[in-house]
Amino acid sequence: MNKLKEIFGGDTRQFGMIFALVFLIVLFQVLTDGLTLDPGNVINIFQGNSYILVMAIGMVLVIIAGHIDLSVGSVAAFAGIVVAIAMRDWGIPWFVGILLGLVIGALVGAWQGFWVAFIGIPAFIVTLAGMLIFRGANQWVGKSNTVPVDESFQTIGAGYLPEVGPKTGYNNLTILIGLLLCAALIGGAVRNRRNQARIGADVGPASVMWIRLGLITVAILAVAMLMASGRRGTSLPISALILGALVLLYGFISTRTIIGRHVYAVGGNRHAAELSGVRSKRVNFLVMMNMSILASLAGMMFVARSNASGPFDGVGWELDAIAAVFIGGAAVTGGVGTVVGAVIGGLVMAVLNNGLQLLGVGADMTQIIKGLVLLAAVAFDVYNKSQGRRSITGLLTQNFGRRATQDTTETVKQES
Amino acid sequence: MVDAAPILEMTAITKTFPGVKALDNVTLTVRRGDVHAICGENGAGKSTLMKVLSGVHPHGTYDGTIRFNGADVTFNNIRDSEHAGIVIIHQELALIPELSIAENIFLGNEETKNGVIDWVRTNNRARELLARVGLVEDPETPIKNIGVGKQQLVEIAKALAKDVQLLILDEPTAALNEDDSRHLLDLIRGLQGKGITSIMISHKLNEIEAIADAITIIRDGQTVETLDVREGAVDEDRIIRGMVGRSLESRFPDHTPEIGEVMFEVKDWTVAHPQVPDRLVAKQSSFFVRRGEIVGFAGLMGSGRTELMRSIFGHSYGTWLGGEMTLNGKKVDLRNVPAAIDAGIGYLTEDRKSLGLNLLDDIKTTTVSAKLKKIAHNFVIDRRAEHSAADDYRKALRTKTPNVDYGVAKLSGGNQQKVVLAKWLFTDPDLLILDEPTRGIDVGAKFEIYGIIQRLANEGKGVIVVSSELPELLGLSDRIYTISEGRITGVLDKGHADQESLMRLMTKTSTTPTPKDAA
Numbered sequence: 001m002n003k004l005k006e007i008f009g010g011d012t013r014q015f016g017m018i019f020a021l022v023f024l025i026v027l028f029q030v031l032t033d034g035l036t037l038d039p040g041n042v043i044n045i046f047q048g049n050s051y052i053l054v055m056a057i058g059m060v061l062v063i064i065a066g067h068i069d070l071s072v073g074s075v076a077a078f079a080g081i082v083v084a085i086a087m088r089d090w091g092i093p094w095f096v097g098i099l100l101g102l103v104i105g106a107l108v109g110a111w112q113g114f115w116v117a118f119i120g121i122p123a124f125i126v127t128l129a130g131m132l133i134f135r136g137a138n139q140w141v142g143k144s145n146t147v148p149v150d151e152s153f154q155t156i157g158a159g160y161l162p163e164v165g166p167k168t169g170y171n172n173l174t175i176l177i178g179l180l181l182c183a184a185l186i187g188g189a190v191r192n193r194r195n196q197a198r199i200g201a202d203v204g205p206a207s208v209m210w211i212r213l214g215l216i217t218v219a220i221l222a223v224a225m226l227m228a229s230g231r232r233g234t235s236l237p238i239s240a241l242i243l244g245a246l247v248l249l250y251g252f253i254s255t256r257t258i259i260g261r262h263v264y265a266v267g268g269n270r271h272a273a274e275l276s277g278v279r280s281k282r283v284n285f286l287v288m289m290n291m292s293i294l295a296s297l298a299g300m301m302f303v304a305r306s307n308a309s310g311p312f313d314g315v316g317w318e319l320d321a322i323a324a325v326f327i328g329g330a331a332v333t334g335g336v337g338t339v340v341g342a343v344i345g346g347l348v349m350a351v352l353n354n355g356l357q358l359l360g361v362g363a364d365m366t367q368i369i370k371g372l373v374l375l376a377a378v379a380f381d382v383y384n385k386s387q388g389r390r391s392i393t394g395l396l397t398q399n400f401g402r403r404a405t406q407d408t409t410e411t412v413k414q415e416s
Numbered sequence: 417m418v419d420a421a422p423i424l425e426m427t428a429i430t431k432t433f434p435g436v437k438a439l440d441n442v443t444l445t446v447r448r449g450d451v452h453a454i455c456g457e458n459g460a461g462k463s464t465l466m467k468v469l470s471g472v473h474p475h476g477t478y479d480g481t482i483r484f485n486g487a488d489v490t491f492n493n494i495r496d497s498e499h500a501g502i503v504i505i506h507q508e509l510a511l512i513p514e515l516s517i518a519e520n521i522f523l524g525n526e527e528t529k530n531g532v533i534d535w536v537r538t539n540n541r542a543r544e545l546l547a548r549v550g551l552v553e554d555p556e557t558p559i560k561n562i563g564v565g566k567q568q569l570v571e572i573a574k575a576l577a578k579d580v581q582l583l584i585l586d587e588p589t590a591a592l593n594e595d596d597s598r599h600l601l602d603l604i605r606g607l608q609g610k611g612i613t614s615i616m617i618s619h620k621l622n623e624i625e626a627i628a629d630a631i632t633i634i635r636d637g638q639t640v641e642t643l644d645v646r647e648g649a650v651d652e653d654r655i656i657r658g659m660v661g662r663s664l665e666s667r668f669p670d671h672t673p674e675i676g677e678v679m680f681e682v683k684d685w686t687v688a689h690p691q692v693p694d695r696l697v698a699k700q701s702s703f704f705v706r707r708g709e710i711v712g713f714a715g716l717m718g719s720g721r722t723e724l725m726r727s728i729f730g731h732s733y734g735t736w737l738g739g740e741m742t743l744n745g746k747k748v749d750l751r752n753v754p755a756a757i758d759a760g761i762g763y764l765t766e767d768r769k770s771l772g773l774n775l776l777d778d779i780k781t782t783t784v785s786a787k788l789k790k791i792a793h794n795f796v797i798d799r800r801a802e803h804s805a806a807d808d809y810r811k812a813l814r815t816k817t818p819n820v821d822y823g824v825a826k827l828s829g830g831n832q833q834k835v836v837l838a839k840w841l842f843t844d845p846d847l848l849i850l851d852e853p854t855r856g857i858d859v860g861a862k863f864e865i866y867g868i869i870q871r872l873a874n875e876g877k878g879v880i881v882v883s884s885e886l887p888e889l890l891g892l893s894d895r896i897y898t899i900s901e902g903r904i905t906g907v908l909d910k911g912h913a914d915q916e917s918l919m920r921l922m923t924k925t926s927t928t929p930t931p932k933d934a935a
Contacts, residue, residue: 258789258792261785268777269771269774272770275765
C-alpha cells in the first residue's frame, strides 16, 4: 500500500483526480460495452470540451489569486461574433481573425481588470456586470443573428492533424507527438531527479519513479494510438493540440516563473505579499486580463467547431469552467490550485457527461449528477481542510496515508 | 498538596499527531484556588495540553486520565468542558467586533425568556459581570469600540457568566500594554480570592514570577518539573533553566558595537492615517541610524511606532504628507515596497501570521519570496538555487525543521520567525527594520534571534528594533528613541537609558492629557 502511495502520491498532487478519472473511464467502458474508449468517442470528448478546458486554465489562475470570473461565457460569445462578422464583412484571413479575437479579449480583460485591481471592486460584481454587458454586446453586434464562418477558420475547432509519411494504418503525426511527449516526460523526470539528488533533497527510490513514468507513458501512448486509429481523416484534434500547448505553457508559468509565484502569493496572503514587494494590483490586473484572452480563444474555438457564431454561445460556460477548477483541487479561499488539476477536473466532468450521454441518461439526470459530483468534491475539500489537509487529493490517498501513520504510531509505542 | 484535594489532576497524558508525539506522559496537578503557570518554549506542548483539557482534542484521541473536582472526566468538545466549569480564553480573542459587550458575554449562553432574548436581564447581568472584572463600560457598546485590553476583560466576564471554576488563560497579556497587563494580573489575583482557580500560559517570566503559586515547566512534550512557589520563591533564571534545560547567564550575547557613519536618516516624516486623513500617525519625526548600530524604538501600543516604520518602508502604510529620507548619503524617494527592497531596506512585521507569512507556503518559497529576482534567470525560477539558498539560511539561523520543503504553518512561532527573518536577510538589506522581532517566541529562540541581530550589526548593517519589551530594548540597543502619539519624544544612549526614563518619555504627551498620563 505504501508503495502504491509513493507511485501515485509524491509530487503528483492530482492523484486523487486521476484516480477518479480512471475509475470513471473504466466504469463507463464497462457500462457502455466499450463505446467510451472507441477512437471516435475519445476524439469527440477532446473536441467537445477543449474550449471549456482552455477557460479552466485561465479560471484556475483567477481562483488561485482569490477572485472569480463569471463573464467568460459572454466574453467568449462577444469575441466570437466580432471575429465572425469581421471575417464575413471585411474578408480578413483566418489568422488575422484569431489575432483580432485575442486583442478583443485583451481589451475586455483590461476593462475588467481595471475595476477589480485598481478600483477594488470584487471580481464577482465586476464579472457579473461583464456577463450582462458582453452578452448584450454579442447580441447587439450580431443583431441576435447567427453568423457563419468559412472553412479555413474551422480548423482550430474542428480540424485534425494531417496524414503524412508512410502508410502505417495510424495517423503518423499523432503517434509522433505521443512519443515525443513521453520522451520529454521521461527526460524531464530523470533530469529533475538528478538535480534534486544534487541539492540533497529526498528523492525516494528509483523504482517508484520508473513505475510512475511507465504508467503515464502507457496512458499517453494509449490515447495517442486511439486517436491515431480512428476513422480515416480524423486524428489528434487541433483543438486538443492547442489545449495541450496551453497546459504546458501555463503549467510552466504558474510553477516556475516569478509572475506565477506572485499569483499564488497574492491569493495566499495579499498583505504579506505586498509587504514582500509583490505588486498585487498588477498581478490581479494580469490575471483578469489573461482570463478574458483565454475566454476569447475558447469562444473562437467553439465558433470554429460549430461553424457559426450565435447569440447564445457560451451560456453557462463560466459554471463548467469554475466547476472544473474546484473539482481539480483549488480552494475557494485562494492560494491553492494547479493548472493540471483544473484540466483533469474538467476531464472528469467531460467523461461523466459523455458517459451519461452514451448511456442515454437524460439531460435532467445528467445535470443532477454533475451537480452532486461538484458538491461532493468541494465538500471533501472542506472536510480535508478541517482535518488539516489541503485538497481532495488528501482524501483519496488518505486510506493509504492513515494506515501508514497508524503503523508508525504502533512502532513508536512498541519502542517506548 | 496536603491541605486540600487538587481541583485538577491530569495523569500520564500522551497525545500523538501523525509522525509527532506532541505530549509524552505529561502530568499536571493544580491545587484549588491557585494561579498555576505553565511555562515552556513554543512547540513544547502547552497549547496541546490545554486543548486536551478543554475537549478540543476529544476523549479517546489521547491516552491518560483527567480528574476534575475528584471525578474522572471525559470531554468530547468545548461545551462539555465548559459545562463542567473549565473555560479557556485563547490568545486570539473570540469576540465578535460588531456585537455589543453584553451580546458577546452571553453569546451561545443567551439570557432568554420563553425562547426570546431578555434584553433587560442580559444588560443587567452584563453590568454586574463588568463590575466584577473592573470594567467601566456601557454593556451596549460594540466590542470594536473598546481597546484590546478591555476586550480581554470582556472575555473574562464571559467566562464568569458561565460559572467558571477553572479559568485557562493562553498568553493573556501578549497583546496588552504594561498598564492593561497589570490590571489583568490584579484581576486574576482578585478572582483567586473568590475561589476561581486559574491556569496561565505565558512567556513573560516577570509576570509569572509576580503572580504564580505554582509553575509547571514543559519541554519537548514532557513535564520537566513543577515548582511550588509557596515553598520558596522562584526567580526568572530558575524558570529559564527548566525551560531550555540550560542556564542562560546572559540573555544578551556580548556585542561590542563598531559604529560607523550615519547611513540612514529621516527628517520631518509626517504621515496621516489611511482612513482618517486629519489624524496624523507620524508627526515630523526625525531620526538617524549609523552603520553597525542597533537603534531601538520604544513606544506604547498605538504610539505610531509601527505606522512610522511601515511608512518608511515604501509608504506601505497611511498617506505620506512630507519628509525626507537619506540612505547611504543619497536622498531617496521610495514610494512603493519593491523600490524600498531594491534600495536595501527590509521590514519584518510585528504581525507574523497576517502580514509576514503566506501560511500555505513552504519554507523555501517563503525564504526567497521577497527577492525572487535573485534566484531567477529571465523570470524563470531556478529551483536548485532556491533550494540551496533556503537551506543555507536554515543552517545559518538553525531553524528546526525536517527540510526546507516543510510548510511554514506547521512550524512553531520561533521557527516561523526565523523563516521570516531569513526572507529579509535573503534580500541583502543595508537597513533592516525589525518590528517586535521576538513577539510570541520562546526564550531559547529569543536568545538566538538576539544573536542574529547583533551579527547583522557587526557586519556593518543598520538595524532598527521596535519592541514593547523594555528589557529587550535596553539589552540590545545602542541607542533608543521613544515615541508617543506619533511624535519622537526623546533619544537615550545605551548608558543613560533605563526602564523608568524610557517609560517617562514614552508616556509624554504634548497637549491633551489622557488618562494614560497617570501611569
